Amino acid sequence: MTAADIAVSAKKVRPTDHRSASRWLMAATITILCLWVLVPIYLILVNTLSSPEEVTSWPRQFFPSFDLGSVTFFANYQGVARALLNSVIVAVMTMVFSIGLGAPAGYALARFDFPGKNVFRVVVLMTRAFPLPLLALPLAIMFIQIGLDDTRFGLALVHTMLAMPFAILITASLFMGIPYELEEAAWTLGCNRFTAFVKVVLPLVMPGIAASAVFAFVISWNEVFAAAVLTIQNRTLTAFLLTSLNEAPLALKFAGGAVLVLPALFFLFAVRKYLFAMWGIANR
Amino acid sequence: MQVRALPYLLLAPAAVFLVIFFLYPAVDVAIQAFTSDGEWTWANFDQMVSHWKFNTALRNTLLLALIVVPLQLALSLFMATMVTKMKRGRDLILYIWTIPLGISDLAAGIIWLAILEQNGFLNSALYGLGVIDSPATYLSYQNPFVLLIAVAIAEIWRSTAIVLVILVAGMGLIPKEYYEAAEVFGAGPWKRFVKITLPMMRPSLQTALILRTILAFEVFAVVIALAGVQMPILMGEVYEWEFRLRESGVAAAYALVILGISIAFTIFFLWVLRTPKEARV
Numbered sequence: 001m002t003a004a005d006i007a008v009s010a011k012k013v014r015p016t017d018h019r020s021a022s023r024w025l026m027a028a029t030i031t032i033l034c035l036w037v038l039v040p041i042y043l044i045l046v047n048t049l050s051s052p053e054e055v056t057s058w059p060r061q062f063f064p065s066f067d068l069g070s071v072t073f074f075a076n077y078q079g080v081a082r083a084l085l086n087s088v089i090v091a092v093m094t095m096v097f098s099i100g101l102g103a104p105a106g107y108a109l110a111r112f113d114f115p116g117k118n119v120f121r122v123v124v125l126m127t128r129a130f131p132l133p134l135l136a137l138p139l140a141i142m143f144i145q146i147g148l149d150d151t152r153f154g155l156a157l158v159h160t161m162l163a164m165p166f167a168i169l170i171t172a173s174l175f176m177g178i179p180y181e182l183e184e185a186a187w188t189l190g191c192n193r194f195t196a197f198v199k200v201v202l203p204l205v206m207p208g209i210a211a212s213a214v215f216a217f218v219i220s221w222n223e224v225f226a227a228a229v230l231t232i233q234n235r236t237l238t239a240f241l242l243t244s245l246n247e248a249p250l251a252l253k254f255a256g257g258a259v260l261v262l263p264a265l266f267f268l269f270a271v272r273k274y275l276f277a278m279w280g281i282a283n284r
Numbered sequence: 285m286q287v288r289a290l291p292y293l294l295l296a297p298a299a300v301f302l303v304i305f306f307l308y309p310a311v312d313v314a315i316q317a318f319t320s321d322g323e324w325t326w327a328n329f330d331q332m333v334s335h336w337k338f339n340t341a342l343r344n345t346l347l348l349a350l351i352v353v354p355l356q357l358a359l360s361l362f363m364a365t366m367v368t369k370m371k372r373g374r375d376l377i378l379y380i381w382t383i384p385l386g387i388s389d390l391a392a393g394i395i396w397l398a399i400l401e402q403n404g405f406l407n408s409a410l411y412g413l414g415v416i417d418s419p420a421t422y423l424s425y426q427n428p429f430v431l432l433i434a435v436a437i438a439e440i441w442r443s444t445a446i447v448l449v450i451l452v453a454g455m456g457l458i459p460k461e462y463y464e465a466a467e468v469f470g471a472g473p474w475k476r477f478v479k480i481t482l483p484m485m486r487p488s489l490q491t492a493l494i495l496r497t498i499l500a501f502e503v504f505a506v507v508i509a510l511a512g513v514q515m516p517i518l519m520g521e522v523y524e525w526e527f528r529l530r531e532s533g534v535a536a537a538y539a540l541v542i543l544g545i546s547i548a549f550t551i552f553f554l555w556v557l558r559t560p561k562e563a564r565v
Contacts, residue, residue, distance in 0.1 A: 026366060029366065030366060030370075034377065034381070036441070037380055037381060037383055037384060037441070038383075040398075040399060040441060041383070041395065043395070043398055043399060043405050044395045047398050058403045058407075058419060059403075059407070059411045059412060060405055060408035062408070101297045101298045101301055104294040104295070105294060105295050105299075107294055108290075108292075108294035112290070112291035114288070114291045114292070116292075120299060123302055123307075124302070128494075128495065128498075129494060129498060129546065129550040130306075130543070130546065131498060131546050132306075133502060133519075134313065134522070134542060134543065135305065135306065135309040135310065137316070137522070137526060137535055137536055138308075138313045138316060139305070139309050141532070142308075142309070142312075157305060160301070160305075161301070164298065164301065164302075168298060218386050221388070222386070222391075223388070224388060224389060224390045224504060224505040225502075225504050225505070225519065225523070229526060238388060241390060242505060242508060242509075245508060250401070253394050253397065254394065254398055257390075257391045260388055260390065260394075261386075261387055261391050261395070264386030264387055264388070264391075267386060268383060268386040269379065272375075272379050272382070275382060275385075276452060276453045276456070
């Protein structure tokens, strides 16, 4: 082999070498970033699936003993079952209200041009530049006056205020994605506005609407501040955990944290397809 | 006639709801802050400012946002660039990276409490590796700086996902031809990132920054879970004054402070990252 040959082969090898090295580096970085997200979740699950004694022992084991002590302790703790039920009820109400109010508005924004449309859009967008949980302060006083204080319904209304702007923007973009011609075709075939909507548009947007409903559920399920301000007897799980942070044993906090996380994980998996479409459009 | 009324009929419920639950309380909280026993006064603000916790709370909140938001922005830009380069497994990686999106700040605080508390996983790991002999205390009022860092880590862990989603969505909108053209003219990866990606992403960067900064000023449950009342922050003070001290007026004054800095930063980002009219796609 001559020197020239070596030089040629070196030239041939180097770019691939370089490429595979950078590919390894990228794979390693991606793995580390995945671990950064997943390991803390794994650790809270380890705590939840260990007995209350193990949770406070030293040094801590990194694998669960699959002891259900913490879980049963959490489930039987005074007030937990009720708080869990409240969380679910408030979140379901929020889901229904924000889609029920938001989807028609989204349809109007997507399909019609009318005076006042921009004012409405701006107000909806403004809500996103506003620390919404703070609205719980004046609303707490208003709720006392109209008898909605410390009710699940009242809290669901405030959570709807958090979730509805998203529902409006997301559903508007969903309806925009459906050609108007489809509806017009249905009219010529004997549908009126309403039946055309129900028979043609609704089946097409249903998965997207379900995704934004799930999003509304998660917003309510996770909300802490307004829930803590507005409820005393009817605490949701987040409010309950927050107010018992000082006195509750560690096992209760960890099991509670895990119970908060799990449905969110599941729901996020259900809507993962829509996440980026939703945000890509909510951008504008 | 019927068709002209239709959009208004569809909008009406949402519009009425926005007036009752957004515009009215927004005005009401301002009135509450400036009145006491039905009279216009600065008393609430005087009481707020003269309390020793006010300065600490304001400083902690701003400092936290200042640490968390830029790091999140850099991290998510990095992650978004990597995701767009990926060929296989993109959906799985994106799902994993966006998991924290569904996790509440309270849960995130509890998760990091499990890691950072005295008998927690960090100490156990360090002990296992022989770095320490006995558990060290991180989350104590004696090291306010460590408390701040702990909260910042939990916040970065939890809320980077929202920035990532917005940026990935925005990156997908940049036409591929721009990169091809730049490559033809010999622009390297870094140059393409600085000259194409960043300027083209201005609207998404703006949305992400506004959203995240406002949420950073609202930080609450993470701090309560990790630091208790040892680390005063603005939202925690709102809660304190409203609940423990039963002074709605002062709580409203705090709310106006949060509102004020939120609006100031929103306007700042709207102005700094404005897209010139002729550059709109």
